[in-house]
Amino acid sequence: MTKIEDYGKYETAWCPGCGNFSLLEAMKSGLVKAGLAPDRVIFVSGIGQAAKAPHYLNANVFNGLHGRALPAATGAKIANHEMSVIVESGEGCCYGEGGNHFLAAIRRNIDIAMIVHDNQIYGLTKGQASPTSQEGMKTKAQPGGVLSERFNPVAVAVAMHAGFVARSFTGMPDHLSDMINLAIRHRGFALVDVLQPCVSFNKVNNFAWYKKRCRELPPDHDPLDWEKAMKIAMEWDEKIPVGVIYKNDRASFCDRLSVLGKGPLAERGVDKKELASILDEYM
Amino acid sequence: MTKIEDYGKYETAWCPGCGNFSLLEAMKSGLVKAGLAPDRVIFVSGIGQAAKAPHYLNANVFNGLHGRALPAATGAKIANHEMSVIVESGEGCCYGEGGNHFLAAIRRNIDIAMIVHDNQIYGLTKGQASPTSQEGMKTKAQPGGVLSERFNPVAVAVAMHAGFVARSFTGMPDHLSDMINLAIRHRGFALVDVLQPCVSFNKVNNFAWYKKRCRELPPDHDPLDWEKAMKIAMEWDEKIPVGVIYKNDRASFCDRLSVLGKGPLAERGVDKKELASILDEYM
Amino acid sequence: MSVRAFNIAIGGEAGQGIVTIGELLSKLLVRSGYHIVVTQSYQSRIRDGHNTFYVRTCPDLIEAPQESIDLLIALDGETIPIHSGKIGAGGLILADEALACEDERCLRIPYKELSKEKFNSTAVLGVASSILGLDREKAAALIGERFGKKHPEDVKENLLALARAFDWAAGNNERSAKFPKVAAGGGGAVQFPKASAGGGARMMMNGNQAIALGAVSAGARFCAFYPMTPSTSVPLTLISIAEKAGLVVEQVEDEIAAVNMAVGASYAGAPSMVATSGGGFALMVEGVSLAGMTETPLVLVVAQRPGPATGLPTRTEQADLGFVLHAGHGEFPRAILTPGTVEECFHLTRRAFFLAEEFQTPVFVLTDQYLADSFRAVEPFDIGSLDFVRPGSGYAHGGGPTGGAAPPGGEAAAGATAGRSGPESGAYLRHALTENGISPRLIPGMSANLVVTDSDEHTEDGHLTEDLEVRILMVEKRLKKSEGLIKKSVPPEYAGDDAPEILLVSWGSSRGPVMEAARALRENGKTTAVLHFSQVWPMAPEAFIKYLDKAGRVVSVEGNATGQLAALIARETGFMIGDRISRYDGRPLTPEYILRKFDSLAGKGSSPGGKE
Amino acid sequence: MSVRAFNIAIGGEAGQGIVTIGELLSKLLVRSGYHIVVTQSYQSRIRDGHNTFYVRTCPDLIEAPQESIDLLIALDGETIPIHSGKIGAGGLILADEALACEDERCLRIPYKELSKEKFNSTAVLGVASSILGLDREKAAALIGERFGKKHPEDVKENLLALARAFDWAAGNNERSAKFPKVAAGGGGAVQFPKASAGGGARMMMNGNQAIALGAVSAGARFCAFYPMTPSTSVPLTLISIAEKAGLVVEQVEDEIAAVNMAVGASYAGAPSMVATSGGGFALMVEGVSLAGMTETPLVLVVAQRPGPATGLPTRTEQADLGFVLHAGHGEFPRAILTPGTVEECFHLTRRAFFLAEEFQTPVFVLTDQYLADSFRAVEPFDIGSLDFVRPGSGYAHGGGPTGGAAPPGGEAAAGATAGRSGPESGAYLRHALTENGISPRLIPGMSANLVVTDSDEHTEDGHLTEDLEVRILMVEKRLKKSEGLIKKSVPPEYAGDDAPEILLVSWGSSRGPVMEAARALRENGKTTAVLHFSQVWPMAPEAFIKYLDKAGRVVSVEGNATGQLAALIARETGFMIGDRISRYDGRPLTPEYILRKFDSLAGKGSSPGGKE
Ligand SMILES: Cc1ncc(C[n+]2csc(CCOP(=O)(O)OP(=O)(O)O)c2C)c(N)n1
């Protein structure tokens, strides 16, 4: 049985009071709930404050490029589909630089849990607007206020029939670790957009702002109901729904890759007989 | 008054029978309906069979990189917002390689009409699946059938509150040129996803397939009704709605860029007095 | 030129089946004991335009295309005027009787009748094969195989069409009787050289297929790609054998995804590759740097086409050497293999996988459209002797090209430990500092060890660090691998006279044309040699500088405008190559082209090579 | 070293206001007539960690950082042990009385009391300024300006805190009296040199600000960016003046968007730029090639940081020269300007816009984190004389650096017309073939002419072509522009003795440190000179080869591990530089570092330079 302690405890490079700390703890407890041992998990992250998270627990870690966590994770999953692959990164990384991969991952329904630290700001580069920044919000780089409409990852994911779409908030640690657990267990692409206050740069969407708005979905919410989910996905300003907003049971990418039936790619050698028969075709 | 002939007539590099021909003619008549003279239009395209289209009419043309029509067009529009800027390219270019720019353009609500030749296949590279290819469709590159779910550009655009979202079909030339005209006139980002049979590589979604399914929206359809639009956006297999599915009147990007109030950037020089006052701040 | 070769050109519009006919005819030639060099010339469009499929053929080994044409198979009217000037004395044109053709070398063929308006490709093949004196049974067998798989219902009709075509061309009709069969020789007709019956059976494949097959034989398990001419047939070939070979080939959303996916897959234990061309590769550049930093094995196939930007999508060029060599920010080792033949496409791709695995860094296979699409006759490989890479062993196995580095654990233990403290200490050090810079590599999930790596600068255990003293050690560790890579580099091939008057320097796909041009120069009485690079990086000057020093006149021959190999040689040796033959019109280098350019160079007087 | 400079280090955690204090103190020094060289050393995190802001200052011009510290302002306890070893004889430490500090050089300050627990930065500034003998009124004015804008409500309290701090440090208390004021000199304390009151007023700005201001002064109208350290302050500076200057700065979805947007904007008439660093630039590489092919002016600012991949995001390096030089598939001309000072950041960015406009091709400004963040005192620019680019005129105006090419129309008419026929003939030829390769450029919408361009190979009218003869002309046209670019290249600067024993070769931001190291070597009795490149490409060897040939020992000094400028010089001249001083630990080159490395080189015995 995996215990929280198996995932260790490390010093971080985050600001005191940052929402990332709760998320880190919730991640560990989500992993424990999912019953995963550290060596069976591959964390893939991009670059940003959030993307440092996997360094602060025991696991296999591929900390790649800004915006490119998803493709690297997809490759890792395909190479060894018996491992659990978790993407953990910031919303700038996941929806900004990495926006195209987000669309592709949903379409592939690749068996990855994607946990997004959504602080609605670029933290590591010191406070420019991110794709989820509120329209009108002022920053050093947007002194006249953000002109683009806020990207709503939940709405896009639901509109595209993503396998599993959830939202949570670092101020609700149990809820959050539940969502992480469910996302990890989901067979297919699973998004958890985590509202995470950035105490250094986002003075608008702070802890109190989220606390006031986040509401758990009613227990009778049926995440299989797409139309309902789509409506819920649009809620934001006054009331922000958290929980599993939508899911379906479309076969996952790896389940549909027939080649993987014979075991992980990473464990196979070259079958000389097959090779000979392939080359024969060229005679 | 601009006439169809002003846009000229040229030899193309397309296959006989391709839907691109009707689209080219509809584009010209849409331009005429919009009352645009050739020298007031900038066409921006990417790379692909569709992307060659702007070479076959008289206009300013920037035929850029595969997948990058939107950012180049955005730059051109910002540089001279008094010009009409039209993006014309294939769906592989616009939603595949260029997927991230599609999201960003919607969020910016940049004043561009984007006319997508959607043949549900990569034409120029000889028939691989494109983002909008039907799941399960077999191609040389997907001999076991496409595994990813079809990208629904209309649904994503509506979910993101794009300024203007329409669909048309090359088999309905008048409807198509109307949609183009409306898209050009729309102040903000306007998408027309045009179903365009590819006779060489897409043997599934051919002319008859589209013809059978395409249905004009009822005259009482209210494109301002987001919920309704979202539902309509999901229709596909049996019945494919064409027409203006959704629109809104969010202020366009250029309208919100205060600097443009003083006229096109392309026409301005350096004001030495302002420069002096800027440099004074560094004393 | 003294080569006893014969050049067939099949011309027509896109969509007329030129490639089908060309491939069938090529295969028949190969099965009949001939060598071939195919050159495919096509446009970036699906229909119309003018395309040509050249098959140069000879019983002996040939390795270059030829400009002059001996047999022109014209599928449309446009073809004849485009090519007729290149038809040599006694050459022949095959054309449909319906086509207008004034040329008296033209044999008018009733294809309509022969093909029953349906099996045109087969009829064209039949007539040409018959005229070349190729074996009817072999042709029939080929048609049977080809259509048997895809359209079994059509096999019978095709065989009948073939028979009609053979019969017609064999002279059973008035018009064909006027023309001597090519194979018969004499009568002013060009000699079609007879192949000896005894030639061992050979495979037919083009450069891209050989790359795909080499990759699979070396253990490739994953390929990510976004379609881009002329690279696409690498993944398409892989896809055609994916189920059998047990690999996944994924068409992705963009080239950035491709490279990052391949790096991720390689990290997790699947030998991985990407294949692309210039513009697509441009998007992979950050990922190359990622592979360098995370020390992840990665094979990149870059099939060059003319740039800049979209350029000429279906043509050939060798203008991305400098680009590939410097692609990626920061400093890290890499190797660039540049096959000159289809066999080398196979073997050097294999080598790329072994080098990538051993040195844990990106390795390139740099080819171009000409070689990618060039079919050749290839001797069967000795499958039994072909080893494959085993990721995570951290060192090479058996007799593969990478030889025996130390086993995992040994060197790691010996390395200095700059790892972070805490519960991790004593843990597996993915980036352990070692003598040769190579850290024993483990694969996540394959042991209880945790495998950590980072695109940031990192400590030995793979965790991110901003410790600037660790930085120095890590920079030096990564660069130390260059020394090993140099030792394992393929030295350039020197062929020809000692201390020659003329030394031609070349790389990659130009090998054949340059070798043949050198032979011609030698026959013209000039001592000549070739220094050819099948690997351009890393370069070991001591292996070749003497050849440059001893030659009278050094001429670089490259398919680009700026002389990129010449520049690299100057950089590495200080030797400035004095003369340059460049081609940048999208066509491959040919012996004829080289000789023409050489003549005009010679006219200008020799620029001395050497240090300026 | 004989320079009469004084080095102040402000150390502490991120988030403690180090940069605020550093900038204020620097500004006060500049307003007091001092020169400064600021070096910012920080980590890739927002809070904690250890950061240092160095201000080296001197009444005379200085252009290099210094390692030894004269005054250490410690904002936290960690700072003291980290830096105390570098504090020179007689140096002083300023620290809060609450911090543990055994060091007897430490002056303990009651910040709590002085700052009223709120205005800490002001209190620190006050104590330091007072100790340095800087003018109280000037400091007060500065505080007034600084807080007046953003927090007018706090101005009064800040001024009071400043006064308390000045008073305290002026010796009105027991503890400070034990320490001689630095400015007073004597008593074993380090001399703080007095600036002459008469020094003309100077601006203070760092490299990135100078680039932004240079761009605006040259007529930049559009900048697209995605945040990336250390480039971000270029767009942030532009944003801060965008309304006044009339330009649009757009933060975009990714770097690919940035470069394509800038190319699109430039095509449509707005002089355009991007700013990024290695990893972001990697994503722009395809767009660079697009600018080359479409002949669209584009200025790219690349601020280097250590790679590969994410590397050390907040540190400095000079390892992307080869990358930037070869970035982009295919062959096309470019220029790479490498400013060595903040003034050059301004002027060479201006030059980049003029070159890009004249030659219609990408032009780079290649800097690094050190220079980007290095504040200096800069003489005011003569605004009246600053011309700006006027796109679409197709030629340069007035006295700008690009000089007088032909007016539009003239050469176009003279060019061969390979344009398509039909109603277009006689139309405007965007890519007209001309003598010098430069086609008169028009802007869409500014005339009735239609402006057509293509990333594919194209005819003169900009429409896509697959005509291989046109291809040749177009390749040659584009490359011909290189000749003009070479003529307009900034020749390297040669400074020092004739035919020296030692010649140091450098580029970009290392200029100051190398010059100062050369002076020191000279003072040590060795004839020494520096050959410094403020433009590394294109290179005109005849401008400098003689210096290399005449020097005894040539040593390249670069902030990278592989010697990238040395390699480029070898490639262009055949001259192999024998010795190399490299730095790749993320810190800037310093005179001390160069001298230390030189000593260890010297120990190894001289490797002869020249041709090997
Ligand atoms: C290609 C590239 N572009 C830009 C950067 C610089 N960069 C690093 S982190 C970051 C933003 C991070 O924002 P987010 O993903 O939201 O993470 P956060 O820091 O807010 O947790 C950026 C722009 C980079 N490392 N690589």
Ligand SMILES: Cc1ncc(C[n+]2csc(CCOP(=O)(O)OP(=O)(O)O)c2C)c(N)n1
């Ligand atoms: C960066 C890059 N990747 C790949 C290509 C090759 N490419 C050219 S067109 C094309 C697909 C075109 O598909 P689509 O946009 O749907 O246009 P269509 O040809 O179907 O009209 C591809 C993959 C390219 N030119 N550039």
Ligand code: SF4
């Ligand atoms: S910058 Fe913001 S997100 Fe990053 S660690 Fe600090 S508070 Fe957290």
Ligand code: SF4
């Ligand atoms: S390939 Fe398809 S889309 Fe392209 S021109 Fe031919 S039919 Fe049209």
Ligand SMILES: [Mg+2]
């Ligand atoms: Mg964020």
Ligand SMILES: [Mg+2]
């Ligand atoms: Mg398409």
